[in-house]
Amino acid sequence: MSATYLAAxxxxxxxxxxxxxxxxxxxxTDIVVGHRQGKKPLPASIVxxxxxxxxxxxxxxxxxxxLGALATHEEIESHAVVRERFTGLADASAIVGSRATRANGTxxxxxMNASPAMDTGAxxxxxxxxxxxxxxxxxxxxxxxxxxxxxxxxxxxxDELLIAVDLPAPALGTGSAYVRLEYxxxxxxxxxxVGAAVTIEGGKVTAARVAITALAPTIHRVVAAEAALVGTxxxxxxxxxxxxxxxxGSAPxxxxxxxxxxxxxxxxxxxxRAIETAVAxxxxxxxxxxxxxxxxxxx
Amino acid sequence: xKHPITLNVNGTPYSVDVATAQSLLYAVRDQLGLTGSKExxxxxxxxxxxxxxxxxxxxxCSYLAVQADGAEITTVEGLGEGxxxxxxxxxxxxEGGVQCGFCTPGMLIAATALLQANPSPTAEEIRIGVSGxxxxxxxxxxxxxxxxxxxxxxxxx
Ligand SMILES: Cc1cc2nc3c(=O)[nH]c(=O)nc-3n(C[C@H](O)[C@H](O)[C@H](O)COP(=O)(O)OP(=O)(O)OC[C@H]3O[C@@H](n4cnc5c(N)ncnc54)[C@H](O)[C@@H]3O)c2cc1C
Ligand code: FES
Ligand code: FES
Numbered sequence: 001m002s003a004t005y006l007a008a009x010x011x012x013x014x015x016x017x018x019x020x021x022x023x024x025x026x027x028x029t030d031i032v033v034g035h036r037q038g039k040k041p042l043p044a045s046i047v048x049x050x051x052x053x054x055x056x057x058x059x060x061x062x063x064x065x066x067l068g069a070l071a072t073h074e075e076i077e078s079h080a081v082v083r084e085r086f087t088g089l090a091d092a093s094a095i096v097g098s099r100a101t102r103a104n105g106t107x108x109x110x111x112m113n114a115s116p117a118m119d120t121g122a123x124x125x126x127x128x129x130x131x132x133x134x135x136x137x138x139x140x141x142x143x144x145x146x147x148x149x150x151x152x153x154x155x156x157x158x159d160e161l162l163i164a165v166d167l168p169a170p171a172l173g174t175g176s177a178y179v180r181l182e183y184x185x186x187x188x189x190x191x192x193x194v195g196a197a198v199t200i201e202g203g204k205v206t207a208a209r210v211a212i213t214a215l216a217p218t219i220h221r222v223v224a225a226e227a228a229l230v231g232t233x234x235x236x237x238x239x240x241x242x243x244x245x246x247x248x249g250s251a252p253x254x255x256x257x258x259x260x261x262x263x264x265x266x267x268x269x270x271x272x273r274a275i276e277t278a279v280a281x282x283x284x285x286x287x288x289x290x291x292x293x294x295x296x297x298x299x
Numbered sequence: 300x301k302h303p304i305t306l307n308v309n310g311t312p313y314s315v316d317v318a319t320a321q322s323l324l325y326a327v328r329d330q331l332g333l334t335g336s337k338e339x340x341x342x343x344x345x346x347x348x349x350x351x352x353x354x355x356x357x358x359x360c361s362y363l364a365v366q367a368d369g370a371e372i373t374t375v376e377g378l379g380e381g382x383x384x385x386x387x388x389x390x391x392x393x394e395g396g397v398q399c400g401f402c403t404p405g406m407l408i409a410a411t412a413l414l415q416a417n418p419s420p421t422a423e424e425i426r427i428g429v430s431g432x433x434x435x436x437x438x439x440x441x442x443x444x445x446x447x448x449x450x451x452x453x454x455x456x
Contacts, residue, residue: 003300005319005365025363029343033361035320036342042320048366098431099412100346103355104362186430187344 069108088176122195175281309377
Protein backbone atom coordinates (compact mmCIF):
# COMPACT_ATOMS: atom_id res chain seq x y z
CA MET A 1 0.00 0.00 0.00
CA SER A 2 1.42 3.38 -0.89
CA ALA A 3 1.57 6.19 1.64
CA THR A 4 -1.31 8.64 1.44
CA TYR A 5 -2.55 11.69 3.32
CA LEU A 6 -6.11 12.90 3.18
CA ALA A 7 -7.77 15.74 5.08
CA ALA A 8 -11.27 14.28 5.07
CA UNK A 9 -14.18 16.68 4.63
CA UNK A 10 -16.91 14.18 5.49
CA UNK A 11 -17.49 11.05 7.55
CA UNK A 12 -17.98 9.03 4.34
CA UNK A 13 -14.63 10.19 2.95
CA UNK A 14 -12.90 9.27 6.21
CA UNK A 15 -14.51 5.82 6.41
CA UNK A 16 -13.48 5.18 2.81
CA UNK A 17 -9.89 6.03 3.64
CA UNK A 18 -9.97 3.76 6.71
CA UNK A 19 -11.29 0.98 4.51
CA UNK A 20 -8.31 1.56 2.22
CA UNK A 21 -5.94 1.01 5.16
CA UNK A 22 -5.40 4.55 6.41
CA UNK A 23 -5.38 5.35 10.17
CA UNK A 24 -6.97 8.49 11.49
CA UNK A 25 -5.51 11.41 13.36
CA UNK A 26 -7.70 13.88 15.26
CA UNK A 27 -5.82 16.18 17.69
CA UNK A 28 -2.64 14.12 17.29
CA THR A 29 -1.77 14.32 21.02
CA ASP A 30 -1.44 10.55 21.23
CA ILE A 31 -0.60 9.38 17.72
CA VAL A 32 1.76 12.20 16.68
CA VAL A 33 3.33 12.50 20.13
CA GLY A 34 3.89 8.71 20.18
CA HIS A 35 5.70 9.09 16.84
CA ARG A 36 7.89 11.93 18.15
CA GLN A 37 8.71 9.91 21.27
CA GLY A 38 9.83 7.07 19.03
CA LYS A 39 7.27 4.74 20.62
CA LYS A 40 5.41 3.97 17.45
CA PRO A 41 6.04 5.33 13.95
CA LEU A 42 3.28 7.29 12.29
CA PRO A 43 1.18 5.01 10.06
CA ALA A 44 2.17 5.24 6.38
CA SER A 45 -1.32 6.32 5.35
CA ILE A 46 -3.16 8.93 7.34
CA VAL A 47 -6.62 10.43 7.22
CA UNK A 48 -6.91 13.66 9.20
CA UNK A 49 -10.41 14.09 10.59
CA UNK A 50 -9.99 17.47 12.31
CA UNK A 51 -11.90 19.27 9.54
CA UNK A 52 -15.08 17.17 9.62
CA UNK A 53 -17.73 19.56 10.96
CA UNK A 54 -20.23 16.76 11.61
CA UNK A 55 -17.92 15.36 14.31
CA UNK A 56 -17.69 18.63 16.25
CA UNK A 57 -19.53 19.94 19.26
CA UNK A 58 -21.60 18.86 22.23
CA UNK A 59 -25.38 18.82 21.80
CA UNK A 60 -28.53 17.67 23.59
CA UNK A 61 -29.70 14.27 22.34
CA UNK A 62 -33.12 13.45 23.73
CA UNK A 63 -32.79 13.85 27.49
CA UNK A 64 -29.06 13.04 27.29
CA UNK A 65 -26.04 14.51 25.57
CA UNK A 66 -24.05 13.69 22.43
CA LEU A 67 -20.33 14.45 22.40
CA GLY A 68 -19.02 14.67 18.84
CA ALA A 69 -15.84 12.61 18.42
CA LEU A 70 -13.89 15.87 17.98
CA ALA A 71 -15.18 17.45 21.20
CA THR A 72 -12.02 18.53 23.02
CA HIS A 73 -11.31 18.05 26.72
CA GLU A 74 -11.46 21.83 27.08
CA GLU A 75 -14.95 21.94 25.54
CA ILE A 76 -16.09 19.07 27.75
CA GLU A 77 -14.74 20.38 31.07
CA SER A 78 -16.21 23.84 30.45
CA HIS A 79 -19.64 22.65 29.22
CA ALA A 80 -22.35 23.69 31.69
CA VAL A 81 -24.50 20.55 31.25
CA VAL A 82 -21.50 18.22 31.53
CA ARG A 83 -20.41 19.95 34.75
CA GLU A 84 -23.91 19.84 36.20
CA ARG A 85 -25.15 16.35 35.22
CA PHE A 86 -22.11 14.38 34.03
CA THR A 87 -19.73 15.80 36.62
CA GLY A 88 -17.39 12.80 36.73
CA LEU A 89 -16.57 13.34 33.07
CA ALA A 90 -15.78 17.02 33.74
CA ASP A 91 -13.47 15.86 36.59
CA ALA A 92 -11.59 13.72 34.06
CA SER A 93 -11.33 16.10 31.10
CA ALA A 94 -10.26 18.93 33.43
CA ILE A 95 -7.06 17.08 34.44
CA VAL A 96 -5.91 15.77 31.05
CA GLY A 97 -2.36 16.97 30.30
CA SER A 98 -1.97 20.73 30.28
CA ARG A 99 -4.05 23.45 28.63
CA ALA A 100 -2.50 22.68 25.21
CA THR A 101 -3.38 18.99 25.58
CA ARG A 102 -6.95 19.83 26.53
CA ALA A 103 -7.32 22.37 23.72
CA ASN A 104 -6.25 19.84 21.08
CA GLY A 105 -6.97 16.39 22.52
CA THR A 106 -10.39 14.96 21.64
CA UNK A 107 -12.75 12.57 23.38
CA UNK A 108 -12.62 10.34 20.27
CA UNK A 109 -8.83 10.09 20.41
CA UNK A 110 -8.84 9.51 24.17
CA UNK A 111 -11.32 6.62 23.87
CA MET A 112 -9.88 5.03 20.73
CA ASN A 113 -6.30 5.20 21.98
CA ALA A 114 -7.60 2.84 24.67
CA SER A 115 -4.85 3.40 27.22
CA PRO A 116 -5.65 1.59 30.49
CA ALA A 117 -4.55 4.80 32.26
CA MET A 118 -6.62 7.30 30.27
CA ASP A 119 -8.90 9.49 32.31
CA THR A 120 -12.33 9.70 30.63
CA GLY A 121 -12.93 5.94 30.38
CA ALA A 122 -13.98 5.29 33.99
CA UNK A 123 -16.50 8.14 34.18
CA UNK A 124 -17.88 7.29 30.72
CA UNK A 125 -18.43 3.69 31.86
CA UNK A 126 -20.03 4.83 35.14
CA UNK A 127 -22.34 7.18 33.26
CA UNK A 128 -23.45 4.41 30.88
CA UNK A 129 -21.96 6.04 27.78
CA UNK A 130 -22.18 4.49 24.31
CA UNK A 131 -19.65 4.85 21.50
CA UNK A 132 -21.24 5.35 18.07
CA UNK A 133 -19.31 4.14 15.02
CA UNK A 134 -19.70 4.57 11.30
CA UNK A 135 -18.19 1.82 9.17
CA UNK A 136 -18.49 0.83 5.51
CA UNK A 137 -21.60 -1.23 6.39
CA UNK A 138 -23.38 1.43 8.42
CA UNK A 139 -23.47 2.59 12.02
CA UNK A 140 -23.35 0.61 15.23
CA UNK A 141 -23.25 1.44 18.92
CA UNK A 142 -21.02 -0.19 21.52
CA UNK A 143 -21.33 0.49 25.25
CA UNK A 144 -18.03 2.02 26.40
CA UNK A 145 -17.87 -0.67 29.11
CA UNK A 146 -17.67 -3.30 26.33
CA UNK A 147 -15.28 -1.35 24.09
CA UNK A 148 -11.83 -1.91 25.58
CA UNK A 149 -10.15 -5.18 24.59
CA UNK A 150 -6.66 -4.64 26.01
CA UNK A 151 -3.98 -1.94 26.29
CA UNK A 152 -4.34 0.14 23.11
CA UNK A 153 -7.04 -2.16 21.75
CA UNK A 154 -10.78 -1.81 21.22
CA UNK A 155 -13.34 -4.23 19.80
CA UNK A 156 -14.09 -1.80 16.95
CA UNK A 157 -12.66 -2.75 13.58
CA UNK A 158 -10.00 -0.70 11.83
CA ASP A 159 -12.42 0.64 9.22
CA GLU A 160 -14.87 2.00 11.78
CA LEU A 161 -14.79 5.71 12.61
CA LEU A 162 -15.95 6.77 16.04
CA ILE A 163 -18.43 9.54 15.32
CA ALA A 164 -19.84 10.32 18.77
CA VAL A 165 -20.07 9.35 22.40
CA ASP A 166 -23.64 9.36 23.74
CA LEU A 167 -24.44 10.02 27.39
CA PRO A 168 -27.91 8.95 28.55
CA ALA A 169 -29.74 11.20 31.02
CA PRO A 170 -28.75 10.17 34.54
CA ALA A 171 -31.61 9.19 36.90
CA LEU A 172 -32.79 11.88 39.29
CA GLY A 173 -30.60 11.89 42.40
CA THR A 174 -27.42 10.77 40.61
CA GLY A 175 -23.98 12.14 41.38
CA SER A 176 -20.69 11.15 39.76
CA ALA A 177 -16.98 11.69 40.25
CA TYR A 178 -13.56 10.72 38.91
CA VAL A 179 -10.45 10.88 41.06
CA ARG A 180 -6.89 9.91 40.17
CA LEU A 181 -3.71 9.50 42.17
CA GLU A 182 -1.23 11.92 40.68
CA TYR A 183 2.26 13.01 41.70
CA UNK A 184 1.66 16.45 40.23
CA UNK A 185 -1.50 18.24 39.19
CA UNK A 186 -0.87 18.72 35.47
CA UNK A 187 1.07 16.86 32.77
CA UNK A 188 0.38 13.65 34.67
CA UNK A 189 -0.68 10.08 33.90
CA UNK A 190 -2.98 8.35 36.38
CA UNK A 191 -1.08 6.07 38.76
CA UNK A 192 -4.48 4.89 39.95
CA UNK A 193 -7.90 6.26 38.97
CA VAL A 194 -11.44 5.51 40.07
CA GLY A 195 -14.79 6.65 38.68
CA ALA A 196 -18.10 6.37 40.52
CA ALA A 197 -21.75 7.19 39.84
CA VAL A 198 -24.30 6.81 42.61
CA THR A 199 -28.08 7.29 42.59
CA ILE A 200 -29.76 8.04 45.91
CA GLU A 201 -33.53 7.98 46.42
CA GLY A 202 -35.20 8.47 49.78
CA GLY A 203 -31.89 8.18 51.61
CA LYS A 204 -30.93 4.84 50.02
CA VAL A 205 -28.50 4.04 47.21
CA THR A 206 -30.64 2.56 44.43
CA ALA A 207 -27.93 2.25 41.76
CA ALA A 208 -24.15 2.47 41.71
CA ARG A 209 -21.32 2.06 39.25
CA VAL A 210 -17.63 1.95 40.07
CA ALA A 211 -14.87 1.65 37.46
CA ILE A 212 -11.10 1.46 37.90
CA THR A 213 -8.27 2.99 35.85
CA ALA A 214 -4.58 2.01 35.62
CA LEU A 215 -5.30 -1.01 37.80
CA ALA A 216 -5.81 -3.66 35.09
CA PRO A 217 -5.11 -4.15 31.36
CA THR A 218 -8.42 -2.42 30.62
CA ILE A 219 -10.56 0.13 32.44
CA HIS A 220 -13.52 -1.81 33.79
CA ARG A 221 -16.39 -1.94 36.30
CA VAL A 222 -16.02 -3.66 39.68
CA VAL A 223 -19.42 -5.23 40.28
CA ALA A 224 -18.59 -6.24 43.88
CA ALA A 225 -17.92 -2.61 44.77
CA GLU A 226 -21.24 -1.58 43.23
CA ALA A 227 -23.08 -4.32 45.16
CA ALA A 228 -21.50 -3.10 48.40
CA LEU A 229 -23.18 0.28 47.90
CA VAL A 230 -26.67 -0.58 46.67
CA GLY A 231 -29.25 -0.64 49.47
CA THR A 232 -27.01 1.26 51.93
CA UNK A 233 -27.20 4.91 52.96
CA UNK A 234 -23.99 5.59 51.00
CA UNK A 235 -22.26 6.71 54.20
CA UNK A 236 -18.70 6.21 55.44
CA UNK A 237 -18.97 2.49 56.18
CA UNK A 238 -20.61 1.67 52.86
CA UNK A 239 -18.01 3.73 50.98
CA UNK A 240 -15.18 1.98 52.83
CA UNK A 241 -16.61 -1.48 52.08
CA UNK A 242 -17.08 -0.60 48.42
CA UNK A 243 -13.58 0.85 48.25
CA UNK A 244 -12.11 -2.35 49.68
CA UNK A 245 -14.01 -4.34 47.05
CA UNK A 246 -12.67 -2.05 44.30
CA UNK A 247 -9.11 -2.61 45.50
CA UNK A 248 -9.69 -6.37 45.67
CA GLY A 249 -10.97 -6.26 42.06
CA SER A 250 -7.75 -4.70 40.75
CA ALA A 251 -4.82 -6.47 39.11
CA PRO A 252 -2.14 -3.78 38.94
CA UNK A 253 1.32 -3.96 37.47
CA UNK A 254 4.59 -2.63 38.91
CA UNK A 255 6.38 -0.02 36.85
CA UNK A 256 8.50 3.10 37.32
CA UNK A 257 5.46 5.02 38.49
CA UNK A 258 4.43 2.68 41.29
CA UNK A 259 4.61 -0.89 42.54
CA UNK A 260 1.63 -3.23 42.32
CA UNK A 261 1.32 -3.24 46.12
CA UNK A 262 1.33 0.54 46.28
CA UNK A 263 -1.26 0.75 43.51
CA UNK A 264 -3.52 -1.77 45.26
CA UNK A 265 -3.26 0.15 48.53
CA UNK A 266 -4.01 3.42 46.81
CA UNK A 267 -6.92 1.88 44.88
CA UNK A 268 -8.91 1.72 48.12
CA UNK A 269 -8.08 5.35 48.95
CA UNK A 270 -8.99 6.66 45.50
CA UNK A 271 -12.14 4.54 45.38
CA UNK A 272 -13.30 5.90 48.73
CA ARG A 273 -12.70 9.49 47.58
CA ALA A 274 -14.52 8.91 44.29
CA ILE A 275 -17.49 7.23 45.96
CA GLU A 276 -17.77 9.81 48.77
CA THR A 277 -17.63 12.61 46.21
CA ALA A 278 -20.28 10.96 44.02
CA VAL A 279 -22.52 10.49 47.08
CA ALA A 280 -22.01 14.11 48.19
CA UNK A 281 -22.93 15.33 44.73
CA UNK A 282 -25.95 12.98 44.55
CA UNK A 283 -27.18 14.64 47.76
CA UNK A 284 -26.84 18.07 46.18
CA UNK A 285 -23.51 19.00 47.73
CA UNK A 286 -20.94 21.04 45.83
CA UNK A 287 -17.53 19.43 45.37
CA UNK A 288 -15.49 21.54 43.00
CA UNK A 289 -14.17 20.23 39.68
CA UNK A 290 -11.71 18.56 39.32
CA UNK A 291 -12.46 16.25 42.25
CA UNK A 292 -8.82 15.04 42.28
CA UNK A 293 -7.73 18.45 43.51
CA UNK A 294 -10.63 19.19 45.84
CA UNK A 295 -10.60 15.78 47.57
CA UNK A 296 -6.81 15.89 47.95
CA UNK A 297 -6.98 19.28 49.62
CA UNK A 298 -9.77 18.01 51.90
CA UNK A 299 -7.80 15.04 53.23
CA UNK B 300 5.26 12.42 -0.33
CA LYS B 301 5.06 16.24 -0.28
CA HIS B 302 1.90 18.25 0.21
CA PRO B 303 1.46 21.90 -0.82
CA ILE B 304 -0.09 23.80 2.08
CA THR B 305 -0.74 27.38 3.17
CA LEU B 306 0.24 28.53 6.65
CA ASN B 307 -1.14 31.89 7.77
CA VAL B 308 1.52 32.91 10.25
CA ASN B 309 1.02 36.17 12.18
CA GLY B 310 -1.34 37.36 9.45
CA THR B 311 0.89 36.55 6.47
CA PRO B 312 0.06 33.61 4.18
CA TYR B 313 3.00 31.37 3.24
CA SER B 314 2.93 28.52 0.70
CA VAL B 315 5.17 25.58 1.54
CA ASP B 316 5.55 21.92 0.60
CA VAL B 317 5.68 19.58 3.58
CA ALA B 318 6.14 15.85 4.12
CA THR B 319 3.30 14.02 5.89
CA ALA B 320 5.12 13.42 9.17
CA GLN B 321 6.74 16.86 9.27
CA SER B 322 6.03 19.01 12.31
CA LEU B 323 4.54 22.47 12.24
CA LEU B 324 7.59 23.64 14.23
CA TYR B 325 9.98 22.47 11.51
CA ALA B 326 7.91 24.15 8.81
CA VAL B 327 7.81 27.48 10.63
CA ARG B 328 11.46 27.51 11.77
CA ASP B 329 13.30 25.82 8.95
CA GLN B 330 11.12 26.55 5.94
CA LEU B 331 9.70 29.97 6.81
CA GLY B 332 12.74 31.08 8.82
CA LEU B 333 10.72 32.27 11.83
CA THR B 334 13.05 31.00 14.55
CA GLY B 335 11.39 32.57 17.59
CA SER B 336 9.67 29.32 18.56
CA LYS B 337 12.13 26.86 20.13
CA GLU B 338 12.58 23.13 20.14
CA UNK B 339 13.17 21.82 23.64
CA UNK B 340 12.00 18.22 23.85
CA UNK B 341 10.37 17.53 20.47
CA UNK B 342 7.65 15.38 22.08
CA UNK B 343 5.16 17.65 23.80
CA UNK B 344 6.66 17.86 27.28
CA UNK B 345 8.16 21.35 27.53
CA UNK B 346 6.07 23.90 25.61
CA UNK B 347 9.06 25.80 24.13
CA UNK B 348 7.55 25.33 20.66
CA UNK B 349 4.06 26.52 21.60
CA UNK B 350 2.04 28.43 18.99
CA UNK B 351 -1.60 29.40 18.74
CA UNK B 352 -3.31 27.37 16.01
CA UNK B 353 -6.73 28.92 15.32
CA UNK B 354 -6.48 30.28 18.85
CA UNK B 355 -5.62 26.94 20.51
CA UNK B 356 -2.30 26.74 22.40
CA UNK B 357 -0.51 23.93 20.57
CA UNK B 358 2.86 22.22 20.90
CA UNK B 359 3.96 22.69 17.30
CA CYS B 360 6.77 20.09 17.56
CA SER B 361 4.12 17.40 17.84
CA TYR B 362 1.53 18.85 15.48
CA LEU B 363 1.53 17.82 11.83
CA ALA B 364 2.21 20.75 9.50
CA VAL B 365 -0.31 19.28 7.02
CA GLN B 366 -3.02 19.50 9.67
CA ALA B 367 -2.31 23.24 10.01
CA ASP B 368 -3.08 23.84 6.32
CA GLY B 369 -5.23 27.00 6.14
CA ALA B 370 -5.05 27.65 9.88
CA GLU B 371 -4.31 31.02 11.53
CA ILE B 372 -1.06 30.63 13.43
CA THR B 373 0.42 33.01 15.99
CA THR B 374 4.05 32.71 17.07
CA VAL B 375 6.04 34.91 19.45
CA GLU B 376 7.03 37.07 16.45
CA GLY B 377 3.36 38.04 16.13
CA LEU B 378 2.92 39.38 19.66
CA GLY B 379 4.66 42.75 19.40
CA GLU B 380 4.46 45.46 16.72
CA GLY B 381 7.75 45.55 14.82
CA UNK B 382 10.42 46.34 17.41
CA UNK B 383 7.83 47.37 19.99
CA UNK B 384 7.13 44.78 22.66
CA UNK B 385 3.58 43.88 23.64
CA UNK B 386 2.55 44.83 27.22
CA UNK B 387 2.91 41.14 28.21
CA UNK B 388 6.45 40.97 26.80
CA UNK B 389 7.39 44.23 28.56
CA UNK B 390 6.22 43.06 32.01
CA UNK B 391 7.96 39.68 31.53
CA UNK B 392 11.21 41.68 31.30
CA UNK B 393 10.38 43.98 34.18
CA GLU B 394 9.23 41.25 36.60
CA GLY B 395 12.12 38.83 36.00
CA GLY B 396 10.03 36.45 33.91
CA VAL B 397 12.97 35.99 31.51
CA GLN B 398 16.47 34.72 32.20
CA CYS B 399 18.05 32.61 29.45
CA GLY B 400 14.95 33.15 27.34
CA PHE B 401 14.62 29.67 25.89
CA CYS B 402 11.18 29.00 27.37
CA THR B 403 10.00 32.57 26.82
CA PRO B 404 8.45 32.29 23.32
CA GLY B 405 6.27 29.37 24.41
CA MET B 406 5.62 30.87 27.83
CA LEU B 407 4.37 34.10 26.22
CA ILE B 408 2.09 32.11 23.91
CA ALA B 409 0.69 30.08 26.82
CA ALA B 410 0.14 33.26 28.84
CA THR B 411 -1.53 34.91 25.86
CA ALA B 412 -3.87 31.93 25.45
CA LEU B 413 -4.65 32.03 29.17
CA LEU B 414 -5.43 35.76 29.20
CA GLN B 415 -7.62 35.42 26.12
CA ALA B 416 -9.71 32.77 27.90
CA ASN B 417 -9.50 34.33 31.35
CA PRO B 418 -8.56 38.04 31.46
CA SER B 419 -8.16 38.15 35.25
CA PRO B 420 -6.63 34.86 36.40
CA THR B 421 -5.56 34.13 39.96
CA ALA B 422 -1.92 33.13 40.65
CA GLU B 423 -3.13 29.53 40.91
CA GLU B 424 -4.90 29.75 37.53
CA ILE B 425 -1.73 31.19 36.00
CA ARG B 426 0.34 28.25 37.32
CA ILE B 427 -2.20 25.84 35.81
CA GLY B 428 -2.28 27.87 32.58
CA VAL B 429 1.50 27.63 32.04
CA SER B 430 1.87 24.12 33.49
CA GLY B 431 2.75 22.73 30.06
CA UNK B 432 5.73 25.10 29.82
CA UNK B 433 8.96 24.22 31.57
CA UNK B 434 11.37 26.94 32.69
CA UNK B 435 14.68 25.87 34.18
CA UNK B 436 15.79 29.37 35.15
CA UNK B 437 13.24 31.66 36.74
CA UNK B 438 11.53 29.47 39.31
CA UNK B 439 8.28 30.68 37.70
CA UNK B 440 7.56 33.40 40.28
CA UNK B 441 8.56 36.21 37.95
CA UNK B 442 6.40 34.72 35.22
CA UNK B 443 3.37 34.51 37.52
CA UNK B 444 3.97 38.09 38.71
CA UNK B 445 4.21 39.32 35.14
CA UNK B 446 0.92 37.72 34.08
CA UNK B 447 -0.82 38.97 37.23
CA UNK B 448 0.45 42.48 36.61
CA UNK B 449 -0.54 42.67 32.97
CA UNK B 450 -4.02 41.41 33.83
CA UNK B 451 -4.40 43.93 36.68
CA UNK B 452 -3.22 46.77 34.49
CA UNK B 453 -5.86 45.64 31.99
CA UNK B 454 -3.46 46.09 29.08
CA UNK B 455 -4.59 44.31 25.93
CA UNK B 456 -2.52 41.21 25.29
C1 LIG C 1 1.64 15.97 27.41
C2 LIG C 1 0.47 15.04 27.32
C3 LIG C 1 -0.30 14.81 28.44
C4 LIG C 1 -1.40 13.95 28.39
N1 LIG C 1 -2.11 13.77 29.52
C5 LIG C 1 -3.19 12.94 29.50
C6 LIG C 1 -3.97 12.75 30.67
O1 LIG C 1 -3.71 13.35 31.71
N2 LIG C 1 -5.03 11.89 30.61
C7 LIG C 1 -5.36 11.24 29.46
O2 LIG C 1 -6.35 10.49 29.47
N3 LIG C 1 -4.65 11.43 28.33
C8 LIG C 1 -3.57 12.25 28.32
N4 LIG C 1 -2.84 12.43 27.18
C9 LIG C 1 -3.18 11.66 25.98
C10 LIG C 1 -4.03 12.40 24.92
O3 LIG C 1 -3.87 13.78 25.00
C11 LIG C 1 -5.53 12.10 25.01
O4 LIG C 1 -5.74 10.71 24.94
C12 LIG C 1 -6.33 12.80 23.89
O5 LIG C 1 -7.70 12.81 24.23
C13 LIG C 1 -6.16 12.13 22.53
O6 LIG C 1 -6.96 12.79 21.58
P1 LIG C 1 -6.39 13.18 20.12
O7 LIG C 1 -7.52 13.78 19.37
O8 LIG C 1 -5.19 14.01 20.25
O9 LIG C 1 -6.01 11.74 19.58
P2 LIG C 1 -5.09 11.30 18.34
O10 LIG C 1 -3.68 11.27 18.76
O11 LIG C 1 -5.43 12.10 17.14
O12 LIG C 1 -5.62 9.81 18.15
C14 LIG C 1 -5.40 8.81 19.13
C15 LIG C 1 -5.81 7.45 18.59
O13 LIG C 1 -7.22 7.37 18.40
C16 LIG C 1 -7.53 7.13 17.03
N5 LIG C 1 -8.69 7.98 16.74
C17 LIG C 1 -8.79 9.32 16.97
N6 LIG C 1 -10.03 9.74 16.65
C18 LIG C 1 -10.72 8.65 16.21
C19 LIG C 1 -12.05 8.46 15.73
N7 LIG C 1 -12.94 9.47 15.66
N8 LIG C 1 -12.42 7.20 15.35
C20 LIG C 1 -11.54 6.17 15.42
N9 LIG C 1 -10.26 6.29 15.87
C21 LIG C 1 -9.87 7.53 16.27
C22 LIG C 1 -6.28 7.49 16.25
O14 LIG C 1 -6.18 6.73 15.06
C23 LIG C 1 -5.19 7.12 17.23
O15 LIG C 1 -4.93 5.75 17.20
C24 LIG C 1 -1.73 13.30 27.19
C25 LIG C 1 -0.95 13.54 26.05
C26 LIG C 1 0.13 14.41 26.11
C27 LIG C 1 0.93 14.66 24.88
S1 FES D 1 9.64 21.15 21.84
FE1 FES D 1 7.52 20.96 21.62
S2 FES D 1 6.82 20.61 23.61
FE2 FES D 1 8.97 20.61 23.84
S1 FES E 1 14.21 31.63 31.22
FE1 FES E 1 15.56 29.96 30.89
S2 FES E 1 14.18 28.32 30.60
FE2 FES E 1 12.87 29.88 31.25
